[in-house]
Amino acid sequence: MLERIGVRPGWRCLDLGCGAGGILELMAARAEPGGLVVGLDADAGLLQAARDWTHAHRAARTRFVLGDAYRTGLRPASFDLVHVRFVASTAGLAEPLLSEAISLARPGGVVAFQEPDTDALNCYPPHPAWTRLTTALYAAFRAVGGDTTLGQRLFALLRHAGLEDVAYRPFVVGVTSRDPMRDFLPATAESLRKTLVGRDIISDAELDRTLAECRAHLSQPETVFTTYLVAQVWGRTPGSPTCQVATLD
Numbered sequence: 001m002l003e004r005i006g007v008r009p010g011w012r013c014l015d016l017g018c019g020a021g022g023i024l025e026l027m028a029a030r031a032e033p034g035g036l037v038v039g040l041d042a043d044a045g046l047l048q049a050a051r052d053w054t055h056a057h058r059a060a061r062t063r064f065v066l067g068d069a070y071r072t073g074l075r076p077a078s079f080d081l082v083h084v085r086f087v088a089s090t091a092g093l094a095e096p097l098l099s100e101a102i103s104l105a106r107p108g109g110v111v112a113f114q115e116p117d118t119d120a121l122n123c124y125p126p127h128p129a130w131t132r133l134t135t136a137l138y139a140a141f142r143a144v145g146g147d148t149t150l151g152q153r154l155f156a157l158l159r160h161a162g163l164e165d166v167a168y169r170p171f172v173v174g175v176t177s178r179d180p181m182r183d184f185l186p187a188t189a190e191s192l193r194k195t196l197v198g199r200d201i202i203s204d205a206e207l208d209r210t211l212a213e214c215r216a217h218l219s220q221p222e223t224v225f226t227t228y229l230v231a232q233v234w235g236r237t238p239g240s241p242t243c244q245v246a247t248l249d
């Protein structure tokens, strides 16, 4: 996606809700030398992990901001690229987040969102334990205002927001019993145990039983699954694409 967008040396890039690193390193690899990459997140612990990760990977011109992605307080129109991945689908309120992202991009700059569509998260052959875990996870995301199928309406969302030349690049990944990602669904459900049990979506005992059944199914040599689809959607803010912001703070 970054290649297609054309991120190049000198670009100022912002990752809203960068978490423990997100794509900061990928952006830095393209924006250096001369560019700047800024990661913003509301979670100080994750931001520290991102700082450690990027320093270890020698992304020199990377800065970190502890803040609210929906109200950043950053200088408007000051970035060539504003990127947001998996924030609106988990924290909700996609429209205001998109508005903030657009306000931070320079005229002719790029706003890029990546969001999931869990309708594509399927196991073959199907299994009741897989279905139980996915259903429980979707209920947990809904309970906190998330939208696990946001990827389906992302293209329309960016177009309606006034972005131009909006591009759409969806992808899924196939996983077999021999792939490191085999445990993706059980591991995700396990990491959300507190939410799942605390909100009475599933009991501890049923979760334990379902995790064991699902893991047994996923370990079968002929079982495969597709990950959730990730919709990559990006577009340009109205304005002159030649208006390059080159000065660095």
Ligand SMILES: C[S@@+](CC[C@H](N)C(=O)[O-])C[C@H]1O[C@@H](n2cnc3c(N)ncnc32)[C@H](O)[C@@H]1O
Binding pocket: 016, 017, 018, 019, 020, 021, 022, 023, 040, 041, 042, 043, 046, 067, 068, 069, 070, 084, 085, 086, 087, 090, 091
């Ligand atoms: C699912 S993670 C995605 C992290 C990263 N973008 C990635 O793709 O690896 C969602 C991130 O959004 C952050 N987040 C949620 N609400 C936020 C807000 N209002 N302001 C800033 N960050 C927020 C969380 O702290 C978390 O790091």
